Amino acid sequence: VDSLSNSDMDLWHAWRVAADTVRARIIDDVSRATGLSDPDYGVLTRVAEESRGTLRQNELAASMNWHRSRLSHHLTRMEQRGLVVRSPAGAGVEVAITAAGRAAVAEARPVHAAAVRKHLTDLIPDGSRPEFRQVLTSLGAPELPTT
Amino acid sequence: VDSLSNSDMDLWHAWRVAADTVRARIIDDVSRATGLSDPDYGVLTRVAEESRGTLRQNELAASMNWHRSRLSHHLTRMEQRGLVVRSPAGAGVEVAITAAGRAAVAEARPVHAAAVRKHLTDLIPDGSRPEFRQVLTSLGAPELPTT
DNA sequence: AAAGATTGAAGGTTCAATCTTA
DNA sequence: TAAGATTGAACCTTCAATCTTT
Numbered sequence: 001v002d003s004l005s006n007s008d009m010d011l012w013h014a015w016r017v018a019a020d021t022v023r024a025r026i027i028d029d030v031s032r033a034t035g036l037s038d039p040d041y042g043v044l045t046r047v048a049e050e051s052r053g054t055l056r057q058n059e060l061a062a063s064m065n066w067h068r069s070r071l072s073h074h075l076t077r078m079e080q081r082g083l084v085v086r087s088p089a090g091a092g093v094e095v096a097i098t099a100a101g102r103a104a105v106a107e108a109r110p111v112h113a114a115a116v117r118k119h120l121t122d123l124i125p126d127g128s129r130p131e132f133r134q135v136l137t138s139l140g141a142p143e144l145p146t147t
Numbered sequence: 148v149d150s151l152s153n154s155d156m157d158l159w160h161a162w163r164v165a166a167d168t169v170r171a172r173i174i175d176d177v178s179r180a181t182g183l184s185d186p187d188y189g190v191l192t193r194v195a196e197e198s199r200g201t202l203r204q205n206e207l208a209a210s211m212n213w214h215r216s217r218l219s220h221h222l223t224r225m226e227q228r229g230l231v232v233r234s235p236a237g238a239g240v241e242v243a244i245t246a247a248g249r250a251a252v253a254e255a256r257p258v259h260a261a262a263v264r265k266h267l268t269d270l271i272p273d274g275s276r277p278e279f280r281q282v283l284t285s286l287g288a289p290e291l292p293t294t
Numbered sequence: 295a296a297a298g299a300t301t302g303a304a305g306g307t308t309c310a311a312t313c314t315t316a
Numbered sequence: 317t318a319a320g321a322t323t324g325a326a327c328c329t330t331c332a333a334t335c336t337t338t
Binding site for chain 3: 056057058061068069071072073076091092093
């Protein structure tokens with residue numbers, strides 16, 4: 001068939017609106033309050049959770065599911081703003097969070113948590129949570145290899 | 148509080164992964180098969196659904212929830228590729244889909260429908276649909292004015 | 295050679311400033 | 317004047333090509 005059933009169309013629409021809305025609201029709250037973009041926040045929290053505040057650029061990219069070049073471009077901008085520093089490490093590069101970077105995360109974390117609660121988790125009735133979570137998990141699961 | 152409960156964190160994580168995954172898969176299928184980006188597809192289908200294949204640029208932006216400038220930049224690129232044409236209309240501008248634009252939509256529509264089914268609706272058990280849809284709708288609902 | 299990183303180009307998005315026409 | 321549209325700058329993302337170190 002070349003188009004969606006009413007029921008599928010309806011679900012698709014609700015999904016798209018919800019996904020766009022929730023994402024935009026959370027990003028907006030965080031960036032408005034702290035000046036950090038969503039990618040900024042992701043990189044900083046990921047590096048900050050390492051005990052040494054340090055991570056191989058390669059592993060950072062892999063753990064965030066980013067292309068090498070995306071991370072490279074982004075770190076260039078973040079380094080210019082003093083949030084992280086790069087230094088050569090063997091074959092690759094090591095990324096370290098700076099004091100300014102830690103301060104930014106400390107400021108952003110509670111704002112982010114509040115935004116997630118306000119725009120997502122608080123809006124989901126307790127009774128619906130388990131099933132909702134279950135559906136989300138299956139949507140995000142890796143595709144089965146085609147063979 | 149400045150961080151999320153385990154339950155909230157878990158739900159947030161599942162949400163984010165699912166939202167990113169579904170979006171990426173659908174966009175990927177469509178763009179790989181037709182060369183249309185997600186915004187391209189959105190603009191074309193919106194204009195194509197008008198009986199005259201024509202829409203005020205202003206109304207197009209409003210109905211897609213886009214900023215004026217975003218649409219202006221995007222139409223510039225689409226016009227260069229021959230998918231739409233702009234012409235002055237009173238105070239504003241009228242956007243019309245071209246034959247090439249219609250052909251592109253015709254090609255993309257079934258691909259898009261199949262992708263939505265494959266990556267979203269087919270993965271949701273019938274029994275979960277009503278409640279899932281209900282939750283999505285409340286997430287996407289407009290914020291209550293804060294007065 | 296292979297892995298890791300960078301670069302430039304092109305598309306996409308937002309913001310603020312500007313221009314145009316009713 | 318006000319609504320509608322455009323522009324340029326800055327940031328973000330992807331892709332392909334290149335460079336560097338082991």
